[in-house]
Amino acid sequence: MPWSRFEKQWSIQEEGRILSYKDALREAIDQAMCLDPKVFAIGLDADDCYGVYGSMLNLSHPERVLGTPISENAMTGVALGAALTGMRPIHIHMRVDFLPVAMDQITNYVSKWKAMFGGKPKVPLVIRAVVGRGWGCGAQHSQTLHGMFAHLPGLSVVTPATPRDAKGLLLQAIALDEPVLFLEHRWLYKNEGAVPEEMYTIPLGKGQYLRRGDSLTIVAPSLAAIHSLQACEEHDLDVDLIDPRTIKPLDRELILDSVRRTGRLLVVDYDSPVCGFASEVLALVAEEAPEALLAGAQKMTFPDVPMPASGVLERRYYPDPDRIAAKAKAMISRVKGEGALV
Amino acid sequence: MMENAQIKPAEGLDLYERMLRIRLLSEHILEVYRDDVMETPVHLTLGQEAVAVGVCAHLRDEDVLSLGHRTHAGALAKGLPLKSLLAELYGRSTGCSGSYGGSMHVYDPEHGIHGSSAIVGGNIALGVGAALSFKLQSKEGVAVSMFGDGACDAGVFWESMNYAALAGLPVLFLLEDNQLSNVMPKSKHLYPDPRAIAANFMPTYFADGTDAISVFLSAKEAISEIRRTGRPAFLHCPTKRWMKHQGVEEEDLPFIHIDREKDCPIQKLESFLLGARMATPGELKQVRAHLEEELEAAIHYARQSPYPPVQALEV
Numbered sequence: 001m002p003w004s005r006f007e008k009q010w011s012i013q014e015e016g017r018i019l020s021y022k023d024a025l026r027e028a029i030d031q032a033m034c035l036d037p038k039v040f041a042i043g044l045d046a047d048d049c050y051g052v053y054g055s056m057l058n059l060s061h062p063e064r065v066l067g068t069p070i071s072e073n074a075m076t077g078v079a080l081g082a083a084l085t086g087m088r089p090i091h092i093h094m095r096v097d098f099l100p101v102a103m104d105q106i107t108n109y110v111s112k113w114k115a116m117f118g119g120k121p122k123v124p125l126v127i128r129a130v131v132g133r134g135w136g137c138g139a140q141h142s143q144t145l146h147g148m149f150a151h152l153p154g155l156s157v158v159t160p161a162t163p164r165d166a167k168g169l170l171l172q173a174i175a176l177d178e179p180v181l182f183l184e185h186r187w188l189y190k191n192e193g194a195v196p197e198e199m200y201t202i203p204l205g206k207g208q209y210l211r212r213g214d215s216l217t218i219v220a221p222s223l224a225a226i227h228s229l230q231a232c233e234e235h236d237l238d239v240d241l242i243d244p245r246t247i248k249p250l251d252r253e254l255i256l257d258s259v260r261r262t263g264r265l266l267v268v269d270y271d272s273p274v275c276g277f278a279s280e281v282l283a284l285v286a287e288e289a290p291e292a293l294l295a296g297a298q299k300m301t302f303p304d305v306p307m308p309a310s311g312v313l314e315r316r317y318y319p320d321p322d323r324i325a326a327k328a329k330a331m332i333s334r335v336k337g338e339g340a341l342v
Numbered sequence: 343m344m345e346n347a348q349i350k351p352a353e354g355l356d357l358y359e360r361m362l363r364i365r366l367l368s369e370h371i372l373e374v375y376r377d378d379v380m381e382t383p384v385h386l387t388l389g390q391e392a393v394a395v396g397v398c399a400h401l402r403d404e405d406v407l408s409l410g411h412r413t414h415a416g417a418l419a420k421g422l423p424l425k426s427l428l429a430e431l432y433g434r435s436t437g438c439s440g441s442y443g444g445s446m447h448v449y450d451p452e453h454g455i456h457g458s459s460a461i462v463g464g465n466i467a468l469g470v471g472a473a474l475s476f477k478l479q480s481k482e483g484v485a486v487s488m489f490g491d492g493a494c495d496a497g498v499f500w501e502s503m504n505y506a507a508l509a510g511l512p513v514l515f516l517l518e519d520n521q522l523s524n525v526m527p528k529s530k531h532l533y534p535d536p537r538a539i540a541a542n543f544m545p546t547y548f549a550d551g552t553d554a555i556s557v558f559l560s561a562k563e564a565i566s567e568i569r570r571t572g573r574p575a576f577l578h579c580p581t582k583r584w585m586k587h588q589g590v591e592e593e594d595l596p597f598i599h600i601d602r603e604k605d606c607p608i609q610k611l612e613s614f615l616l617g618a619r620m621a622t623p624g625e626l627k628q629v630r631a632h633l634e635e636e637l638e639a640a641i642h643y644a645r646q647s648p649y650p651p652v653q654a655l656e657v
């Protein structure tokens with residue numbers, strides 16, 4: 001599959017040193033390894049010539065990048081065991097679709113370990129995985145799954161959309177003494193933006209505005225945030241665009257403040273619709289600010305079917321900036337009061 | 343190791359035809375792939391044709407073949423019509439999986455292919471399940487789980503062998519061992535000799551996976567043993583992957599040595615058939631001509647077929 005064809009799609013216009021998303025991840029890992037000898041990376045093909053799409057290449061400590069057999073479940077337990085006994089592992093997967101093989105360890109061990117022992121254990125474990133569709137890869141090589149993982153108590157789920165956030169959130173995830181699932185969208189790898197050279201962290205649970213406006217709140221994580229930004233800029237939409245940056249913990253106040261102001265909410269989520277992130281945000285607003293929804297709340301997600309392989313279907317399956325813009329315009333044009341929840 | 347007494351001319355020609363069909367498909371993919379007319383990652387089976395073909399020669403339509411991500415050789419050898427596979431690769435609704443599967447997910451229950459999987463290892467268990475189904479329904483039938491050396495890393499490999507042995511199930515564990523998992527040599531991902539492990543659970547067999555006759559003869563023994571006893575067996579076929587793990591570039595790993603003359607299963611079989619006077623050059627030419635026609639027709643069929651309707655995805 002022509003990985004190289006995923007050309008840079010968008011860059012955030014900011015001052016400062018420009019770095020790609022992939023290089024921002026690489027720099028975070030490199031700096032963390034240099035700072036702390038306990039930080040190591042482990043994963044199937046993490047140490048090969050492709051270096052998980054470049055994010056593992058040219059590190060100062062290649063001796064701390066360990067390859068593994070095709071044994072995701074056992075290796076998750078191995079990483080957890082190392083985390084419980086003094087190391088800070090980063091377990092890496094080329095695709096999130098391989099994580100379900102490790103579902104036992106993630107569900108029953110990793111996410112539970114801290115709470116199950118009265119909050120006493122330190123679990124400094126980061127699981128990195130690349131999400132998103134490829135190119136006719138079909139149902140088993142194109143999933144997102146952040147909603148499914150966020151469902152598990154005890155596991156944070158992080159979804160950076162910009163290079164700056166990729167570095168700051170990854171450093172934060174490595175620094176924490178609790179397990180973090182760090183999901184990187186493969187279509188963002190080549191995107192560029194300003195990234196500070198020094199080490200810095202971005203706290204989990206703090207979203208950000210990517211654009212300010214008064215007529216509609218869009219909440220969109222990961223690639224959906226960038227596509228939504230593109231939609232707003234290309235169509236000059238009056239939108240408050242929130243990138244939550246982390247699915248869990250969720251920046252509830254940021255979302256509620258915005259919706260109370262705009263009275264309209266669209267959640268754009270490149271994941272499955274049922275019991276997912278989009279539903280969670282709608283539930284949040286229905287619970288906490290139902291009076292604010294003057295003109296309806298909607299979600300835009302994948303259809304509730306597995307990803308098809310054929311190109312024509314695959315392109316239809318994934319929302320894109322044009323479809324986001326069309327949906328946003330339709331919502332904005334609705335008179336407030338129509339379709340209100342209360 | 344070519345004991346011609348044990349293979350009939352018709353069987354030899356059949357192996358030849360099936361291998362060449364797979365080879366011609368690979369060559370067609372090499373020709374067109376860079377033009378993006380097939381939008382799906384392909385794991386080619388160039389150089390590995392003998393394994394699937396030598397085994398499938400002993401299978402009936404109702405016998406089951408459970409495949410992983412590297413599907414083309416196994417699927418065609420088992421009987422999936424070429425045009426259905428091509429239409430799938432071209433993303434058309436007439437494809438064997440209605441264009442929802444792509445190269446890694448083929449489906450043809452009429453020929454015992456109940457789907458293939460791209461998550462390494464899991465398909466081994468599905469073959470065991472098919473064998474259980476035969477047993478529970480008191481049906482004659484053999485299931486074959488086909489997998490690579492990489493899949494032997496996974497717990498499901500051990501768990502499947504254990505259950506198949508405990509339950510006494512008619513399943514062949516077919517290890518297509520190209521000694522590579524992506525760019526990793528086997529020495530880096532698998533510590534034990536998988537055949538020694540399997541020997542704790544079931545009788546094991548061995549064949550040269552670049553030699554169709556060798557595979558044919560070992561598979562014959564293994565499968566007749568399974569049919570006779572209703573119990574599992576293991577067949578180990580070391581072979582060589584000519585191309586990169588995925589895509590249309592040639593393998594260039596420094597530790598891989600391929601001699602396309604000596605290692606070619608098709609050339610090997612050709613010289614065997616001619617040397618043993620089991621076929622004439624004219625007959626082999628005829629087979630090739632017939633397959634080239636078949637391929638042309640299949641390409642035409644695929645390219646004329648409609649794309650699937652996107653309305654299926656409207657929410």
Ligand SMILES: Cc1ncc(C[n+]2csc(CCOP(=O)(O)OP(=O)(O)O)c2C)c(N)n1
Binds near residue numbers: 070072491492
């Ligand atoms: C559970 C899982 N982990 C990782 C991968 C990525 N992957 C796809 S094929 C492959 C190598 C498989 O090697 P092998 O089983 O020997 O089959 P071969 O490709 O050599 O035919 C890997 C690691 C995957 N598909 N599934």
Ligand SMILES: [Mg+2]
Binds near residue numbers: 490491521
């Ligand atoms: Mg292999």
